[in-house]
Amino acid sequence: MADFDMIPIIPLPGKVILPRISTPLNVVRKVGVLATKFALQHDKTVLLLNQKKAEVEDPQVGDFHQIGTVARIADSFEPGDGTIRIAVEAERRGLVLEIFYNDGFFLADVDSPTEDWDPSQEVIRLRKTAIKRFSECMQLRKKFKNEVHSTAKREKDPGVLADYIANHADLKEGKPQQILDKIDPIERLESVIRFLEEELEVSELDRRIDEEVKKSVERTHKEFYLNERIKAIQKELGRGEDGSDEIDELRKQIEEAGMSEEAVDKATKELKRLQQMPPMSAESGVIRTYLDLLVSLPWSKRTNKRLNIGRAEKVLDDDHYGLEKPKDRILEYLAVMKLVKKIKGPILCLVGPPGVGKTSLGKSIANSIGRNFVRMSLGGVRDEAEIRGHRRTYIGSLPGRIIQGLCDAKSKNPLFLLDEVDKMSSDFRGDPASALLEVLDPEQNDTFRDHYLDIDFDLSEVMFIMTANTKVSIPPALLDRMEVIELPGYTEFEKHQIARQFLIPKQLKSHGLKPKLVGLEESAISDIINRYTKEAGVRNLEREISKCCRKIARRVAKNGNKNEDIQITSDNLNNFLGPPQYKQRQAEERDEIGVATGMVYTQVGGDIVAIEATTMQGEGELTLTGQLGEVMKESAQTALAYIRSQSDILELPNDFAFSQQDVHIHVPEGAVPKEGPSAGITIATAMVSAMTGQQVRKDVAMTGEITLRGRVLPIGGLKEKVLAAHRNQIPHIIIPEENSKDLFDIPDDVRSKLEFHQVDNMSQVLDLALKKN
Numbered sequence: 001m002a003d004f005d006m007i008p009i010i011p012l013p014g015k016v017i018l019p020r021i022s023t024p025l026n027v028v029r030k031v032g033v034l035a036t037k038f039a040l041q042h043d044k045t046v047l048l049l050n051q052k053k054a055e056v057e058d059p060q061v062g063d064f065h066q067i068g069t070v071a072r073i074a075d076s077f078e079p080g081d082g083t084i085r086i087a088v089e090a091e092r093r094g095l096v097l098e099i100f101y102n103d104g105f106f107l108a109d110v111d112s113p114t115e116d117w118d119p120s121q122e123v124i125r126l127r128k129t130a131i132k133r134f135s136e137c138m139q140l141r142k143k144f145k146n147e148v149h150s151t152a153k154r155e156k157d158p159g160v161l162a163d164y165i166a167n168h169a170d171l172k173e174g175k176p177q178q179i180l181d182k183i184d185p186i187e188r189l190e191s192v193i194r195f196l197e198e199e200l201e202v203s204e205l206d207r208r209i210d211e212e213v214k215k216s217v218e219r220t221h222k223e224f225y226l227n228e229r230i231k232a233i234q235k236e237l238g239r240g241e242d243g244s245d246e247i248d249e250l251r252k253q254i255e256e257a258g259m260s261e262e263a264v265d266k267a268t269k270e271l272k273r274l275q276q277m278p279p280m281s282a283e284s285g286v287i288r289t290y291l292d293l294l295v296s297l298p299w300s301k302r303t304n305k306r307l308n309i310g311r312a313e314k315v316l317d318d319d320h321y322g323l324e325k326p327k328d329r330i331l332e333y334l335a336v337m338k339l340v341k342k343i344k345g346p347i348l349c350l351v352g353p354p355g356v357g358k359t360s361l362g363k364s365i366a367n368s369i370g371r372n373f374v375r376m377s378l379g380g381v382r383d384e385a386e387i388r389g390h391r392r393t394y395i396g397s398l399p400g401r402i403i404q405g406l407c408d409a410k411s412k413n414p415l416f417l418l419d420e421v422d423k424m425s426s427d428f429r430g431d432p433a434s435a436l437l438e439v440l441d442p443e444q445n446d447t448f449r450d451h452y453l454d455i456d457f458d459l460s461e462v463m464f465i466m467t468a469n470t471k472v473s474i475p476p477a478l479l480d481r482m483e484v485i486e487l488p489g490y491t492e493f494e495k496h497q498i499a500r501q502f503l504i505p506k507q508l509k510s511h512g513l514k515p516k517l518v519g520l521e522e523s524a525i526s527d528i529i530n531r532y533t534k535e536a537g538v539r540n541l542e543r544e545i546s547k548c549c550r551k552i553a554r555r556v557a558k559n560g561n562k563n564e565d566i567q568i569t570s571d572n573l574n575n576f577l578g579p580p581q582y583k584q585r586q587a588e589e590r591d592e593i594g595v596a597t598g599m600v601y602t603q604v605g606g607d608i609v610a611i612e613a614t615t616m617q618g619e620g621e622l623t624l625t626g627q628l629g630e631v632m633k634e635s636a637q638t639a640l641a642y643i644r645s646q647s648d649i650l651e652l653p654n655d656f657a658f659s660q661q662d663v664h665i666h667v668p669e670g671a672v673p674k675e676g677p678s679a680g681i682t683i684a685t686a687m688v689s690a691m692t693g694q695q696v697r698k699d700v701a702m703t704g705e706i707t708l709r710g711r712v713l714p715i716g717g718l719k720e721k722v723l724a725a726h727r728n729q730i731p732h733i734i735i736p737e738e739n740s741k742d743l744f745d746i747p748d749d750v751r752s753k754l755e756f757h758q759v760d761n762m763s764q765v766l767d768l769a770l771k772k773n
Contacts, residue, residue: 007047007070008035009099009106014054016176017069018163019090027084031059034105036076036084044073047094047108050177061099061106067181070094070110093180115159117185123158126189133196134165140203159185162192171195223278230280247275250291258300262455267294290392290452293399297457298412303371307338312368319364320357321501322494325745326350326485330365337463347440349421349466349479352487355537358467359419361487366415371463374405378432379420387435389452399452402439402459413461421478422468433475440464440481489536489606491723491747495529496522503542511549517563518552520545523570530727531580536720548576591698591771594690598682599703599725599733600674601717606724608701611667611679613686618662626667629675635706636665639684642710642762643691650766652691663687678715680706681734684762685769694770701725702734702765710762714738719745726750734759734768 010025010032017023025048027036039046049068056063071088078084094110101107117123131152138145148168155161166179175195182188254267270287277284312334316327333348350358359375366373381387390397398404405416424432438444445459466482468474474482490498499520508515533540552566568576594613599606622640624633643650644658665683667674681704689696703721705713714736723746725733737758743751757768 006100006107007045007094007110008038009047009049009064009068009108010035011059011064011106012048012050013056014051016050016180017048017071017088017090018167018176018180019069019092020160020163021167022074022087022089024085024087027086029057030082031105033082033084034103036073036086038105039073040076046071046073046088047096047110048088048090049094049096049108050180061101064096064099064106065177065181066096067183068094068096068108068110069180070112093183095183113183115183115185117158123186126186126193127156127158127161130161130165130189130193130196133193133200134169137169137196137199137203140200140207157185158189162188165192165196169196169199171199227278247271250274250295253295254291257295257297259294259297260299260456263294263299266455267291286392293403293407293453296407297403298406298410301411302413302461303411307334307369309335309338312365315368316361316364319367320361321498322490323357323361323487326361326487329483329485330361334365334369347464347466347482349468349474349482349484350487351468351471351484353469353489353536355535355539356487356489357537358487359417362415362417362465362467365465366417369415369463372409372411372414373417374409374414375417375419376401376405377419379423380425381432382425384432384435385451387432387439389450391451392454397452400450402448403450403453403457406457406462412458413463415463415465418464418466420468421466422470422473433478436478437481440478488719488745489723490538491750492526492529492727493747493749495538495541496525498538499525499529499541499545503538503545507542507546507549511546511553513549513552513556514562517565518549518568519566520548520568521570524568524573527570527573527580528577531582532577534582544577551576589698591695593693593695594686596682596686596689596696596769597698597701597730598679599701599721600676600679601720606717606720606722608724608728608730609667609669609679611665611682611686613666613683613690614664615656615661615690616664617660620659621662623662623664624666625664626669627673628667629673631677632667632675632679635677635680636683638708639680639687639706641708642684642706643687645708646710646762649763650688650692653693656691661691663690676715677705677713678703678717680704681712681762681765685765688766689770692770694772696769697732697771699730700732700734700769701728701730702769704734704736704759704765706762712736712759712761712765718742722746722754723750726754731755732757732768734765736760 010027011029027033035046047068048071049064051059051063052065053063069090070092071090073086074089075087076084077086092112093115094108095113096108097111098109099106100109131149134152135149138149152161152164155164162179162182162185166176169192171179179188179191179195182191250271254264254271259267270291274284274287274291277287309331313327313331316330320327330348350361352358362375363373385400387400387402389400389403402416406412406414409416418436421436438448439459442460445462447456448459449456471479471484504520505515508518528544529541532544535541548568555566556562556564574580596611596613598609598611600609601607622637624636628636640663643652647656647658665687667679682702684706685696685702688694703715703718705715707713718735718739719742722733722735731753732755734757737760740758743756757764759765759768
């Protein structure tokens with residue numbers, strides 16, 4: 001230790017000056033000014049002592065660190081404002097032993113400790129490491145200077161090197177004071193190395209952050225510049241405004257859409273994503289499309305028109321002639337819906353041949369109850385996504401047809417017509433019929449989840465009606481959810497009335513013709529129905545009437561005479577429609593042997609058919625021709641077996657031997673496939689007639705299935721079959737007794753002109769159909 005000295009203290013608030021450096025100081029506070037003046041009056045030596053707390057303006061004895069720097073004042077200047085500017089040369093460390101307060105400033109009893117060190121390889125290694133770290137730190141900060149680096153390399157004393165590096169390294173946060181406190185040179189140099197390495201890590205991190213920020217800023221500036229250019233171009237072209245306006249508009253639409261809580265959360269989340277995306281990115285277009293769909297869905301919009309059963313009945317009657325049974329069932333359905341205020345129960349399914357008015361009946365129901373109408377055709381649909389939609393992960397994904405239909409309807413409670421439900425199919429893409437199970441189930445469809453929406457939507461208020469041509473191809477699980485309403489084919493009388501009341505006025509109006517100057521006689525309408533169309537509905541009938549109107553319109557336009565009176569009759573009908581397309585099948589002109597008249601059901605309504613039978617010498621074989629199906633062939637075999645078992649009762653000729661006679665059954669129109677068991681009693685009657693030689697009455701038509709015991713079983717399509725017989729003026733109808741209940745479906749005007757014979761065994765049929773010799 002050196003001798004003790006009493007040295008005036010210049011307090012430094014948060015500033016550390018290390019030994020062996022020259023630096024200017026501006027002494028402002030009075031306690032420092034008085035100490036400086038005291039030193040200038042004596043040996044110009046001062047102690048530069050750092051305060052423990054820089055914010056203390058009036059320090060006390062205990063507010064100083066224990067080690068400071070002894071310096072000599074090289075120059076001084078008093079500007080006259082009570083401060084002193086000095087230049088000091090820091091010489092050595094000073095260890096404060098005791099501090100005294102003297103006339104406004106502090107004096108310190110200072111000891112100057114010695115800094116001993118021994119040269120060694122460890123010191124050399126530390127020196128090299130310190131110089132390397134110092135050089136790296138200065139280069140990273142871009143403050144590297146060759147003269148400073150050279151001076152550091154020449155310094156051999158580890159303590160002096162540590163102070164030199166600390167003076168030029170610009171260390172922060174109390175680190176200079178920690179270096180000043182280190183008396184031992186080796187420890188001081190180790191501390192400097194540790195601090196430099198920390199500074200290197202921080203500087204490297206700052207550099208990386210600065211580079212990333214710079215890149216981000218450059219990218220943001222580039223995007224901003226390009227977006228501003230795009231906006232300016234779009235504004236010049238009149239194609240767009242500020243994107244913020246679009247976001248605000250979407251937010252307003254979301255608030256006003258009346259969505260469910262789940263939908264609002266989803267929409268808000270997607271809107272935030274859209275706001276953060278560049279407008280020209282592909283993903284922003286996907287999100288925008290999704291949000292447009294969400295806000296366009298009728299979450300709370302309804303048609304609240306009151307249900308009036310009287311008005312509904314009037315609308316149905318005005319729009320459709322006939323169809324009394326279907327209309328009664330629909331009105332019952334609407335009455336229940338009015339009383340319970342909610343749709344619960346089976347889905348109505350209108351089943352009938354083409355052209356009978358299934359789709360138009362659905363439109364009339366919507367009109368009668370004041371609901372919006374949506375039609376969705378299921379014909380040929382084989383992808384489940386058509387019902388439930390595609391997930392948004394796929395490019396070009398869309399919502400299902402159910403959700404799209406609701407957007408088109410613009411109400412939450414429309415009438416949704418699912419057309420041609422029997423023509424759906426399935427493949428590797430899924431089964432749309434199974435997807436419909438959820439849609440049509442009132443217990444499930446209040447939480448219907450479309451794959452594209454990915455949120456629940458309530459379908460419980462939608463009124464679903466389905467149409468089909470046949471029930472056979474509808475899956476059982478789907479059919480179980482429906483209440484089937486049969487729409488049979490129209491009678492000739494009904495077609496006549498529909499043509500007169502609906503089709504002819506409609507076509508005259510659409511072709512610009514005056515109803516008073518154009519007329520179709522009743523006989524002409526009947527000829528169009530029977531000789532130019534062959535259908536259960538009225539679609540082709542309307543087409544033929546339209547063809548007549550086109551011919552008339554051409555004549556009027558060519559002649560220029562709009563007041564010409566044109567009448568279409570049976571005699572001039574060929575001039576408008578050409579030769580007849582169909583020849584009306586006539587009943588037999590006389591009683592014949594081996595020919596019986598049967599009644600058949602086809603997709604276009606009922607018809608009659610003459611079944612022919614003949615016998616010839618042979619080996620007991622049965623021949624069937626006319627493109628018969630398997631069931632019809634089995635009916636013929638059953639009829640022959642019955643006749644052979646009852647040959648004694650049927651009074652067949654004594655010389656008739658089944659083993660020596662071949663039987664040939666033929667059903668005319670061999671190009672047309674025929675199937676079904678209902679021709680059983682007709683085939684049996686024709687065979688018995690051929691075997692016994694008894695004639696079959698020409699005024700009798702029959703239908704029924706036969707068993708081996710001769711029982712007559714019920715059949716389907718009785719109404720259409722009876723109408724065909726009535727159309728062909730056959731007065732006597734033989735039907736199975738179990739079909740008696742179906743007679744109520746036959747119009748009264750038809751039933752009153754026919755005589756029905758209800759049978760339960762084949763002997764009754766033969767008694768009625770065969771003429772006794």
